[in-house]
Amino acid sequence: MRLATLITTSGSRLHVRADDGGYVDIGEATGEDRFARFESFVAAGPAALDAARAVASREGREYAPWEFGPAVPRPERILCLGLNYREHALEGGRAVPTWPDTFVRGHQTLIGPYADLVRPALSESFDYEGELGIVIGAGGRYIPASKAIDAIAGFTVLNDASVRDWQRAGTQWTPGKNFDGTMPIGPEVVTPDEVDVSDLALTTELNGLVMQSARTSQMLVDVPSTVEFFSSFTTLRPGEVIATGTPGGVGFARNPPVWLQPDDIVEITIEGIGTIRNRVVAEDGDRSGWRWRPGAPPGGL
Numbered sequence: 001m002r003l004a005t006l007i008t009t010s011g012s013r014l015h016v017r018a019d020d021g022g023y024v025d026i027g028e029a030t031g032e033d034r035f036a037r038f039e040s041f042v043a044a045g046p047a048a049l050d051a052a053r054a055v056a057s058r059e060g061r062e063y064a065p066w067e068f069g070p071a072v073p074r075p076e077r078i079l080c081l082g083l084n085y086r087e088h089a090l091e092g093g094r095a096v097p098t099w100p101d102t103f104v105r106g107h108q109t110l111i112g113p114y115a116d117l118v119r120p121a122l123s124e125s126f127d128y129e130g131e132l133g134i135v136i137g138a139g140g141r142y143i144p145a146s147k148a149i150d151a152i153a154g155f156t157v158l159n160d161a162s163v164r165d166w167q168r169a170g171t172q173w174t175p176g177k178n179f180d181g182t183m184p185i186g187p188e189v190v191t192p193d194e195v196d197v198s199d200l201a202l203t204t205e206l207n208g209l210v211m212q213s214a215r216t217s218q219m220l221v222d223v224p225s226t227v228e229f230f231s232s233f234t235t236l237r238p239g240e241v242i243a244t245g246t247p248g249g250v251g252f253a254r255n256p257p258v259w260l261q262p263d264d265i266v267e268i269t270i271e272g273i274g275t276i277r278n279r280v281v282a283e284d285g286d287r288s289g290w291r292w293r294p295g296a297p298p299g300g301l
């Protein structure tokens with residue numbers, strides 16, 4: 001089953017992809033308005049999934065790309081793995097980690113799968129990172145890898161677009177990973193019964209040129225172990241997202257570096273899950289005199 005959040009005249013509403021290829025509004029079709037919101041839908045468990053499957057046989061509606069919102073609109077948290085592919089760790093001059101590197105994003109960073117990707121005005125070091133996203137369903141605490149699939153609502157495609165100079169200006173990654181509008185996610189959440197994510201092709205293209213090409217089987221911490229790790233120290237809640245890390249080929253590690261520029265097109269595809277495609281745009285407004293800019297006088301403090 002494939003779920004998408006679509007922008008309608010009634011606001012953002014959860015839809016299921018119909019058998020005819022269109023989309024059906026789950027809340028409207030079932031009379032259960034709580035099923036119109038992704039987080040409450042996945043929190044409802046098997047009953048909600050059964051209801052969505054039942055209405056998928058109805059006639060669906062076609063939607064334009066700009067009507068797709070973030071596949072998961074307002075997760076409580078976006079938990080992220082860094083350096084989860086050997087090649088990416090090495091290209092950045094780091095040792096291959098023996099313990100997961102982690103950080104957290106907020107939902108204000110999310111945009112739709114075909115929306116404009118905003119390059120922040122305070123940096124020219126804007127980079128792409130194609131990744132597999134895990135969407136939490138039942139969630140829980142102390143979830144063993146062997147039971148992880150039961151806690152997952154589905155999988156999606158995302159771009160953990162990073163502002164590298166802000167990421168590296170301090171010892172923590174939070175600022176460079178939390179600029180507004182820098183994480184496209186979607187176009188759908190694909191349920192585990194429809195896709196096996198253990199060995200899928202992941203590709204990132206920039207203006208039609210392949211920049212990243214890897215397989216999810218190359219992740220240092222696989223999907224079940226990722227769920228086990230995060231649930232070791234926090235309760236995973238319905239609708240939360242885990243970003244599983246990016247493979248080698250990012251822009252900062254190239255010689256010369258490749259930074260995202262206005263009008264660039266970034267396209268990320270994960271086999272069996274989907275493709276997100278975003279045009280890079282410059283943030284509105286002149287911030288040339290803004291105090292907080294890494295490496296530029298007066299350099300903050």
